[in-house]
Structure formats: C-alpha cells, structure tokens
Amino acid sequence: MAAKGITFDYANAMSTMIGDQHGITEKELKGLQGKADAAHKRLQELRTSGKIGxxxxxxxxxxxxxxxxxxxxxxxxxxxxxxxxxxxxxxxxxxxxxxxxxxxxxxxxxxxxxxxxxxxxxxxxxxxxxxxxxxxxxxxxxxxxxxxxxxxxxxxxxxxxxxxxxxxxxxxxxxxxxxxxxxxxxxxxxxxxxxxxxxxxxxxxxxxxxxxxxxxxxxxxxxxxxxxxxxxxxLAGAAEMDKRCSSSKLTENPAYLNAAIHYIAHTKKGKNISVMMPYSSALRTFSDWYAQIWAESLGKRMSRAGKEFFIGQTPVKALGAIDQHSQIQLYVEGPNDKITTFLSLAKFNKECKVPKVFQNIASLNHLADKDLGELLNNELIATEFALYKAKRPSVKFILDELNAKNLGGLFYLYEVQTAFIAELYDINAYDQPGVEEGKKATHALMGRDKKEDKEKMKEVRAYLKEKKSHKCL
The missing domain is CATH 3.40.50.10490 (Glucose-6-phosphate isomerase like protein; domain 1)
Incomplete structure (x- = not known):
C-alpha cells in the first residue's frame, strides 16, 4: 500500500514471507472483513453522533x-x-x-x-x-x-x-x-x-x-x-490521512489493515507484545506516545458485553540502531511473541558523510564516502532480514521525509487504528478504569476528605498492613 508521504509495508507480517504459523494469511484477512465492516459502521456512528470527537x-x-x-x-x-x-x-x-x-x-x-x-x-x-x-x-x-x-x-x-x-x-x-x-x-x-x-x-x-x-x-x-x-x-496531514482511512475495506485503509494485522497476530498467532522501533532519533518519542494510546485504550479486563477476558497487547519501545545492541537478540532468538513496527525515513533532513580516512585499513573502506542516513536505513533492512529469517512478523511505515504534514498523518492513522482494533476486540477504547483505581488511591493517601476517599483509605491501610507482614530484604 504505497502513497506519497507515508507508505505502509506489511509484507513481512504475511504468511507468504514467514509461514502460516506466525504470518497472516490472505484467508485470515478476508475472513475478518465482515467484522471490519461492522467496526467501520460503529466508528462512523460514533463520529457522526459527536460522541467521539x-x-x-x-x-x-x-x-x-x-x-x-x-x-x-x-x-x-x-x-x-x-x-x-x-x-x-x-x-x-x-x-x-x-x-x-x-x-x-x-x-x-x-x-x-x-x-x-x-x-x-x-x-x-x-x-x-x-x-x-x-x-x-x-x-x-x-x-x-x-x-x-x-x-x-x-x-x-x-x-x-x-x-x-x-x-x-x-x-x-x-x-x-x-x-x-x-x-x-x-x-x-x-x-x-x-x-x-x-x-x-x-x-x-x-x-x-x-x-x-x-x-x-x-x-x-x-x-x-x-x-x-x-x-x-x-492538520492538513491528518485531514489527508482521514481520506485515506475512509474505506471499510482492509486492503484500502492503512489504519484498518495494520489494526487487522495486529489483531490476528495477537488473537491467532500469540503475539502479545507490540514493539515500536523508529530508525530515526527524531521519532524516538513517537514510541512513548504510541505506548500510551495502545496500552491505555486496549488493556481492558471487560468486554463491552460484560465478559471478563483481560485483553491487550503490551507496547514496548525500541530505537534503531541503538537497540540492535540490546533488545534485538531477544526479538530474534527469544519467545516468538512479538510483532515489530518499524518507522523509517526515506530521506533525512541533513547529510552527514563518512570521510575517506584510514584507507590503509581494508576492513573500513566499505564505509567511506557513505552517508549516515544510508547506514541507518541499511541497518533497518538488516534487522528486518534477521527477524524474517527467524520467522518473526514485522511491518514498516516509511515517511518520504519528516515534516509536519507526515507527522500529523501518522498521529491520525494511529488514532484511527486504535479506535478500530478496539471495535474488533469489542472493548471501550476511551475509558481507563485501571488508571482510575490508582488515581483514587493517590487522592486518599494525600488526604482528600471526600466520603469515597475515606472508604478507599480503609482499603489502602488494609493493603499496607498485609504488605508489612511480609519481610523485605
């Protein structure tokens, strides 16, 4: 799925690349289309009614x-x-x-x-x-x-x-x-x-x-x-992405398609962890933003129908190429329980070439006269390749350059993707009852004097008493 601005490459999540056990089959995607149509209809209703703004x-x-x-x-x-x-x-x-x-x-x-x-x-x-x-x-x-x-x-x-x-x-x-x-x-x-x-x-x-x-x-x-x-x-980038994400057809909508891939990877392939790995230092904190929207929207104990099922993928942050030297060993040879998303730039805003020095050292000559952007993007390809060989799924968003328009589009895409996958899970993406419990306890501990704070403080004191009974080293 290619377009000027942001391109979505999902080949390495498909069974044709990494096999049926860990990759998504075309049959599985097609089989999800009916559920996707219902989810799309629900999101359109939430939008037109003004419930979700x-x-x-x-x-x-x-x-x-x-x-x-x-x-x-x-x-x-x-x-x-x-x-x-x-x-x-x-x-x-x-x-x-x-x-x-x-x-x-x-x-x-x-x-x-x-x-x-x-x-x-x-x-x-x-x-x-x-x-x-x-x-x-x-x-x-x-x-x-x-x-x-x-x-x-x-x-x-x-x-x-x-x-x-x-x-x-x-x-x-x-x-x-x-x-x-x-x-x-x-x-x-x-x-x-x-x-x-x-x-x-x-x-x-x-x-x-x-x-x-x-x-x-x-x-x-x-x-x-x-x-x-x-x-x-x-905002113009977000508006353009809104148009790209207007179809209910998975193969025509990048937000829905990535949501469907993550949904199938999670529910059918055992991929409980979603790794966000930009190969751009400037996009490092996009992973922080993503971690919140993915975890807080999707980590839920109850379905909307009231069924207890403890759903949600755990988001993990990484940065290329730094975390090739820390986390990738686990991703390639550890448990096959992750799907990785790469963010890459086709063109960096600045050039920084490796000079022709140390020409008498043959093992370094291949680096001379190469741009650091080329090195970083080749390291991404190498990491993709290592995951592919180990049959680990990954997808990639390629920004033709890092500018306001593309960043606005990327934000919007991930907001739609999160809202859509929540519909597939049949959960409420817009509440956070697990967070509220901690908020209430904090207010009680800080001495707020409402009736519910007094009740909460009784619970907290009981917890602290029980905890005190256990030894600390």
Whole structure:
C-alpha cells in the first residue's frame, strides 16, 4: 500500500514471507472483513453522533486562528514556554517538539531559534527535576501552559499550585494572567474556575476528545505553534490521512489493515507484545506516545458485553540502531511473541558523510564516502532480514521525509487504528478504569476528605498492613 508521504509495508507480517504459523494469511484477512465492516459502521456512528470527537479535529479552523494569535503573543513576550501536563496532555507535544524542532533547540541562540521560545515539558512531580528547572528559568520571560481536561489531575494541579504561588509572590496576583495559559474543559472544572477568576487565557479541550486522542487539539497544538511548527500542515496531514482511512475495506485503509494485522497476530498467532522501533532519533518519542494510546485504550479486563477476558497487547519501545545492541537478540532468538513496527525515513533532513580516512585499513573502506542516513536505513533492512529469517512478523511505515504534514498523518492513522482494533476486540477504547483505581488511591493517601476517599483509605491501610507482614530484604 504505497502513497506519497507515508507508505505502509506489511509484507513481512504475511504468511507468504514467514509461514502460516506466525504470518497472516490472505484467508485470515478476508475472513475478518465482515467484522471490519461492522467496526467501520460503529466508528462512523460514533463520529457522526459527536460522541467521539478526535476524527474531526483536523477541520477546526477557528481553533487554529486562536492558537496563532496566542502563539504570536508568546513569541513577542516570552523566552521560555513550559507545558505542565502528564500522559495524554504531554506525550504528543513532546513528540512534535522532538520530531520537528532541532534536537538542540533549547541550546540555540534566539535568532537561530527564529526567536521562538525555549520549550520545556514539566510532567512528573519529581521535586529534584522541578526545582532544577525552576532554578534556571528567568520567570519574568516564562509562560506556563497548564493542561488538564478534568482540572483534578493530581500531578498537574500540584505543579500548577507550586508555580502559581511562586509567580504570585514574586510578582503580583495581576501577573498570573500574563504567565499562565490554561487548557481545560470549555465549561466546567476547578481549573476553569481558577482561570476565569484570575483572568488567564484559556483554550478548550473538547469534551468528546479523550486525553490520549487529543494531540491534534489545543493539548498539542499550542506547544507546537509556540515552537514555530506549522500547525496548519500538521492538520492538513491528518485531514489527508482521514481520506485515506475512509474505506471499510482492509486492503484500502492503512489504519484498518495494520489494526487487522495486529489483531490476528495477537488473537491467532500469540503475539502479545507490540514493539515500536523508529530508525530515526527524531521519532524516538513517537514510541512513548504510541505506548500510551495502545496500552491505555486496549488493556481492558471487560468486554463491552460484560465478559471478563483481560485483553491487550503490551507496547514496548525500541530505537534503531541503538537497540540492535540490546533488545534485538531477544526479538530474534527469544519467545516468538512479538510483532515489530518499524518507522523509517526515506530521506533525512541533513547529510552527514563518512570521510575517506584510514584507507590503509581494508576492513573500513566499505564505509567511506557513505552517508549516515544510508547506514541507518541499511541497518533497518538488516534487522528486518534477521527477524524474517527467524520467522518473526514485522511491518514498516516509511515517511518520504519528516515534516509536519507526515507527522500529523501518522498521529491520525494511529488514532484511527486504535479506535478500530478496539471495535474488533469489542472493548471501550476511551475509558481507563485501571488508571482510575490508582488515581483514587493517590487522592486518599494525600488526604482528600471526600466520603469515597475515606472508604478507599480503609482499603489502602488494609493493603499496607498485609504488605508489612511480609519481610523485605
């Protein structure tokens, strides 16, 4: 399935390459088409009814204009932009910055950054990391984008409260409206209440878009715009991919086809692990974004029909060529329980040739005058080959180049793929009950005084008592 921009190569997942035991047969794909048609119909219903909103994010022109206005203000007045968020509120933005900005963006002088601010992501409430960052930032020229749809994300709100207090004490309460931009629910929630009370700029997170599907909303796009990334191209790429993913036929829809391959590999071939392995350092954090959307959407105990079945593939992150020297030994000779996805670039943005040195050393002469991009892509082919020989399935997405349009298309493809495979599994891709259990326990441990917190704390104390009865070394 080839197209300009993004090409999907799935040959090495098929039985014609690696055999029937571990490869997908044409019969198996054809046999899934009826189920695929029903899943497609269900997704179309969710889209047209407005219950699931990520499908239509590429077409919100009004929101783009709002981003551009705010980002222009950021460029004029600030040298540092700090995103405060976690999970779906940070991973997509981090991926866009790593993929589309210089890897040394924050080290460049302002003119070389095109006068764009330095970009920092504050995700984890690790006191050492938080203090280290705040100690080096000139807060007079720093703006913070706080992202929480619900407004009660414990990590994000704790970080926000800490920095809110610093800004208010160091400058004034009036300064809060200058130094904070709030992305949250458009109508409700404690974060919106705070923003309105302190006259902070706000951007809406659509109520029908879940966090891990929100990269192409205000959650990801403001950070991208602040960094000078062309957000219109990001959305254009997503809109183009929407058209490519409009057919219910598996062989005409790259998102559905990859979902079907992973579904069959998991349910019929025993591939319980999905490895994401970019051969591009710039795409390294796409694997982090993928790990969340795949794990949190698909790791479920119950089907929609109420059947307990504990479903889901475990996503694993790798990076070529680095992890050829760590993980590939396991993938080639360990348990045949994985399907690997490679991400590759047909063309890198820069050239870097190996010079003709050490010509008296015959064992190095074949490397001379070759580009490092050629080396990296040949290493990918070599890894594909090793997996193929060991009858291990793999697929590959090839980007003709790494740009905003292709990255937007890749995000959108994987969102559709995740939604579609969830329909094949008959699970809800948009909730996360397993995460909620930990959230509730955290609030109880931190002393929140609601009735449900008191009940939860009884459970936690019983757990800690039982745990204490066991010895530690």
């Amino acid at each position: 990520f499908f239509d994010l590429p077409y919100d022109d009004n929101l783009v204009r709002a981003f551009m206005a705010i980002s222009n203000d950021i460029h004029r007045n600030f040298e540092n932009f700090v995103l405060i968020g976690i999970g779906g509120s940070s991973l997509g933005a981090l991926c866009m910055i790593n993929a589309l900005c210089s890897s040394i963006h924050n080290f460049l002088d302002a003119p070389k950054r095109r006068n764009r601010p330095r970009i920092f992501i504050m995700e984890n409430p690790d006191p050492d990391a938080v203090k280290e960052l705040l100690d080096i930032l000139d807060l007079r020229v720093t703006v913070f984008n706080v992202i929480s749809k619900s407004g009660d994300t414990v990590e994000t709100m704790s970080l926000f409260m800490h920095i809110y207090n610093i800004i208010q004490r160091r400058f004034s309460k009036a300064a809060l409206s200058k130094h904070f931009i709030i992305s949250t629910d458009p109508e409700k929630g404690v974060l919106r209440e705070i923003a309105v009370a302190d006259k902070m700029k706000t951007l809406p997170i659509p109520p029908n878009v879940g966090g891990r599907f929100s990269v192409l909303s205000s959650v990801g796009l403001l950070t991208a715009a602040a960094a000078g990334i062309d957000i219109q191209e990001l």
